[in-house]
Amino acid sequence: MALINKIREKSGVAVTVIAISLILFMVGGDLLGPNSLLGGNDNQIVGEIAGKEINIKDFQSRVDGFRQNYEAQSGRSLNEGELASLRDQAWNQFVVDIAYKKQYDKLGLExxxxxxxxxxxxxxxxxxxxxxxxxxxxxxxxxxxxxxxxxxxxxxxxxxxxxxxxxxxSLREERTRAKYENMLRLSTYTPKAQAEKEYVAQNTKANLRYLYVPYFSVVDTTIKVTDAQLEEYLSAHKKEYKGTDTRSIEYVTFPVQPAKDDSAALYNEIKELARGLATAQSDSAFAAMNTDIPTPINQSYATMSDQLKEAVKTFVPGGVYGPYREGNTYYIYKYGGTRSDSVSSAKASHILIRAENQSDSAKTAARVKAEGILAQIKAGANFEALAATSSADPGSAQRGGDLGYFQNNGAMVKPFEEAVFSASAPGLIPRLVESQFGFHIIKVTAPKSNTLYRIATIGKTIAPSQATRDEAYRRADEFANTVKSREQFEEAVKKNKALVLANANRIPESATNINAIQNAREIVRWAFKEDTKPSTVSPVFETEEQYVVAVLTGKSDAKDVKVDDFRDELTTKVRNQIKAEQISAKLKGATGSLEDIAKKYGAGALVESASDISLATGFLTSAGFDPIALGKAFGLKAGQKSGVFTGENGVFIMELVNKTDAPKIADFTQYKTQVTQSLESRMSYLVNEAIRENAKIEDRRAKFF
Structure with a gap:
């Protein structure tokens, strides 16, 4: 204020100019931004639901209401992730108020x-x-x-x-929604014919033999797929490939990593802290006052880092150890011995086989598949490899099924927890364990232990200095200013060995992260700007502890689906079609036993058997669950072979050895209930999808946030 008064004394004109400049600086984002009125864009519509436009002011007002409630209850401000979640809640509330209410009003629900x-x-x-x-x-x-x-x-x-x-x-809305869904759920009807069909599918058994040539037996590089073939396939399957607005980019990162001077300064500081920790009257209080990373004084194996798990084996009570470096953090520990705890920890891996739905037939199919995998492991197959290819738990599958350490405090579902903590030694649990998630094949890698380690921990993270940050930005800015196209971008990366080219394909407009880059909204918004054309190089973006420079490599349009939008998927489909034609042509006209035909075909042809399988639970050893193959087989007469046909993942010739029809029964109530319950379990999801599709929702929030 003193500065402004002084300027006012010197010149009224200067004050006016500066005041206007300050005002424009403070509110310029609102007045002159890309979605502002003065910025040339009067479109303040954040979306449209069932023909009704949602104004940005109305939307923001509802978000602000949610935020006030949240902050009043939590006693703190929201972070960006929580604010994004509240925006989703506000949007979904508009969907309920408009799209759902139309349905409620038609039925007179209140x-x-x-x-x-x-x-x-x-x-x-x-x-x-x-x-x-x-x-x-x-x-x-x-x-x-x-x-x-x-x-x-x-x-x-x-x-x-x-x-x-x-x-x-919200209570009124919950009750109205419940009435609506219950009305639809109670209208679910399963006719006797459908129940009888389910009974027959589950209880008609067959023994089969089949010749199977999988697509993967033909090397991909031997099949040439042209753009014309891809265009033809896409044109014939348009309904299967719905367009979306996405962007694809390539990018390089310039990490803001602490320099040697930053690391040396912290190393000296933590050595001083180690001396203080050794002599402190209360080591836990001293550690809590000086650490950057709060850590409980008592730790189990389940809560330790991998490095500490190894180091603690050498600790002696009363000793101070370290510093140990993990990433950009130095740790020192004062060890106080061990004691027993009421809670135990253990380490295990699993393979999860999940049923496709809640019907008995689907559960039986999942059990059969799980038992087959368990049998393979017992026979010597690699657990980690099967977890990577077969487990329905994507998080652990990519680690060979490894779940790490966990405690017996409800962290895992009860059947799983009981199985692991009842094991007294490491190894495979020789039975399936069923939970609400499916069937688990479990290998205990570290049996239960209830030992607690008393460790006072000080962790100090290396913070890069401003000079280090400035140097990282300088390198990023220099790179961005020297490349003007995708070709130059890629060429510059090749020349600079310190840079790694990364790509992110089909990024949706609402994305908040790009691969491992957190809080990447600014990059996404740049990619979706109208003046960002393919091959455009971005300015420097700052995200977390790194700078990012990107180049736009592609666009997809929801209203104009192109081959490039689904090139990989389409290529696989067309390539498999060509493989199927080649395999079928080679098998066509072959006679004799399945073994004779396989021998004439050569490498890649498998002859296998399947015993006592049903249409509902049929699982073929190498081909897996293939409904086309099963349907063909069950339509044959005993001793009859099918012609050559294409299944889900390869080409078949099926032979029915024998078939036992399902016994005649009079009461199909059990199977009627199964089918009905399966439909009812999906009712809420299906209703939601139908209402949203009927409302023709256009969500444009990403243009504003």
């Missing part, structure tokens, strides 16, 4: 004031009220607490009154 009263303080209390007004210690619900709260509501701050109003609104 929640009356009397019904709301009954939900809040009557005889049929809502689960949300039960949760909000239950004693956290005993878990008992106190209706009087609700009544007293409502009596005093008008004396509470306006924010709390507004929160209760929104809470009651």
């Amino acid at each position: 929640v009356t004031d009397e019904e709301l009263y009954d939900m809040v303080q009557g005889n049929h209390i809502s689960p949300s009220i039960l949760q909000a007004f239950s004693d956290p210690t005993t878990g008992r619900f106190d209706k009087n607490a609700v009544v007293n709260y409502l009596k005093n509501l008008k004396t509470l701050p306006l924010e709390q009154q507004k929160s209760w109003e929104n809470f009651e609104k």
Whole structure:
């Protein structure tokens, strides 16, 4: 203010100019931004639902309401990830208010004031009220607490009154949604013919022999796929390939890594801390005051880093050890010995086989598959390799099934936890373990232990100096200013051995991360700007502890699907079609036994058997679950061979050895219930998808946030 007063004394004109400049600086983003009125874009519509446009001001108002409630309850400000989640909640609320309400109104569904009263303080209390007004210690619900709260509501701050109003609104919406879904669920009907079909599929058994030539037996490089073939396939399967607005980029990163001077300064500091930790009267208090990374004083193997697991084996009570470096953090430890804990930890790996749905037939198919994999492992197959190729748990599958250390405190589902913690030695558990997630094949890699290690820990992270940051930015800026196209970009990376070229394909407009780059919204928004054309090089972006320079390599348009949008998928499909034609042509006209035909075909042809399988649970050894092959086989007569045909993953000739038809029964109630329950379990998801599709939702939030 003193500076502004001084300027005012010198020149009124100067004050006016500077004041205008300050105002434009402070609000320029709102007035002159890409989505502003003065910036040449009067489109303030954040989306459209069932023909109704959502204005950015209305949307932001709802987000602000959610934020106020959240911050009032949590007592802190939101981070960017939490704010993004609230925007999703606000958007979904608009979908309910507009798209769902249309359906409710057509059916005359509503929640009356009397019904709301009954939900809040009557005889049929809502689960949300039960949760909000239950004693956290005993878990008992106190209706009087609700009544007293409502009596005093008008004396509470306006924010709390507004929160209760929104809470009651959400109760009405939950109950209306439940009525709607229950109405549809109760309308689910399974005719007797469908129940009978399910019974026959589960209980008709067959013994099969088959010749199978998988697509992978033909080397990909021997098959040439042209763009014309891809275009023809895409044209014939347009409904299978829905377009989306995406962008593809290549990029390089310039990490802001601490320099040697930064590391040396911290190393000297932590050695001083080590001396203090050794003599401190309260090592836990000293560690808590000086660490950058809070760590519990008592640790189990389940909570230790890999480096500490090895180091602790050499620790002696009372000793100070370190520094140990993990990434950009130095650690020192003061060891205080061990004690037993009521909670145990163990380490295990698993292979998860999940049923396709909740029907008995699907569960049986999953069990058969899991038993087959377990048998392979018992016979000597590599557990890690099978986990990588067969497990339905993607997180652990890429680590060979490894789940790391965990405790017996409910971290894992009960059947899994009981199986692991009942094992007294490492090794394969010789039976399947079933949980709500599916069938688990488990290998215990470290049996249970309840030992706790008392370790006072100080961790100090190396922070790069400003000079280090400036140098990283200088290198990124120099790179960005010397390349003007994708070709120059890639050529510059080749010449600079310190740079690594990375790519990210089909990035959606709403993306917040790009590969391992967190908080990458600015890069995404740049890629989707109208003036960012393919081969455009970006400015320097700062994300976390690195600078990023990108080049746009491709676009996809939701309204104009091109081959390049799905090139890899289309190429695989067309290549397999060509392989199928080549394999079929080679097998066509072959006679004799399946072994004779396989011998004439040569390398790649497999002859296998399948015993006592059904249509519902049929699993072929090498081909897996192939409904086309099973359908062909069950349509044959005993001793009959099919012609050459294409299955899911290869070419077949099926032979039915014999078939035992399902016994005649009069009551199909059990199977009718199975089919009905399977449909009902998917009802909520299917209803949601149908309403959203019918509403023709256009979500343009990514252009604003």
